[in-house]
Amino acid sequence: MTAAGPVIPNFGHGSACVTGDHLFCWDWVRDHWGDTLEPHLVQHVELTLIAVSIGFAIAFALALLTHRIRVLDHPVAIVAGLIYTIPSLVAFQLLIAYSGLSTTTVVIPLVGYSLVILYPNIVAGLRAAPPEVLEAARGMGLTQRQLLTRVELPLALPAIFGGLRIAVVSTVAIGTVAALVGDRGLGYPIFQAMGLPTPFRTEIYAAGALVVALALSLDLILVAARRSLVRWTR
């Protein structure tokens, strides 16, 4: 856990602002953007994208399965709800005992959480097609597969995007806990600054602001993507 590199901040050699423990030190942010904030921001983006992509693939497959076989829907929804109640701290801790301080340990819980957020939204989306639309499509001679790809999936897009937004924002937030598994993501500088005898405020605020900014910008990107893909609403 104590990786190479200096303990941050070094109160002995900091600027007057840092050694004086002022509320926020812009000079620290400038000096440590390259060695602390930026690399962790990049890690955080990577973790989020990997987790949500894998989570989406699994959730999509599951949703298609339970859409076809309706009996499975209820049990799967209950299991998903239960998985979501597992606290992130516990999930990471249990996996550390199993797969060590590896990337797998970090990614599995994040995939799990995004999966259980995405699944119900995709299912709700697939059910969003009004019965008369489905009737009309069948009447036009569409096969089951055509019905799915040409009617149900396009109509599910708004709900899928809704789920993606919640999943991405939540994964960015939960990703901070991943720092328990070592030097990964923006949670790490926050943990480090918290663990000091006097919490180093600048680092907590700067890294925190980056997490929130990252979540909200990914959210905006998804809103824009939805606008361009789903043109028939609004």
Add this chain to the structure above:
Amino acid sequence: MDALIFDTANAHTFVQGFAFIGHNAGFLAHKALQQLALAGAALAIGAAVALPVGIALGHFHRGSTVAIGASIVGRALPSILLIAVFLTVLGIGFANNMAALAVLATGPMLTNAYEGVDGVERDVTDAAQGMGMSPLQILRHVELPLALPLIFTGIRIAAVTVVATAPIAAIAGGGGLGDVIVNQASYRLEGVLGACYCVMLLSAGVWVALLALERALTPRALRSHRVPDAGDQSRKEFL
């Protein structure tokens, strides 16, 4: 955070986690109660703020941006960040963690209370008005009963979030089962695992209990057979 020492375990250690629970039942129960007290206090404070505001905004059909934005911002705020920020303001201990958890709890409760009251059909409130009800009577006898299921969903989501996040509070002196989880040096891996099992049981228990209560509170006619989910897709419309 360097106090966290980890090593990988074999299957036997996972079983020993259960043995730890058996040998330390009293101690773990005490820690669990500590955690529930912290979560309960945070939930109560959050509810005291979020519910009146959400209900008022919904009643006057105003401030949808604020009400809905609350849950988006709430999701974007990591629990650790909140705890860290309140640590810098309130210092280590109960108050810091309670404040952080209370902030986490407000988002879902505010949004759901707003959605519940705002979503009551216009025809229904118009009819109530036509029957001579005052705005306050409409709120008490029409809007609140109809909004109750959604309001309760918000409370349930907030409660599970708070109970599940409370272990993280141990990092900043919050006590509870998290104390054991982040202190492998004292409790060894089996202790950590045992506490993990307890936390999972606790938050799953809270979820199931509140879900059952919610079912019982919802009028039969309004019940759907869908299990309310983690991603609250009931609100997909606004996204």
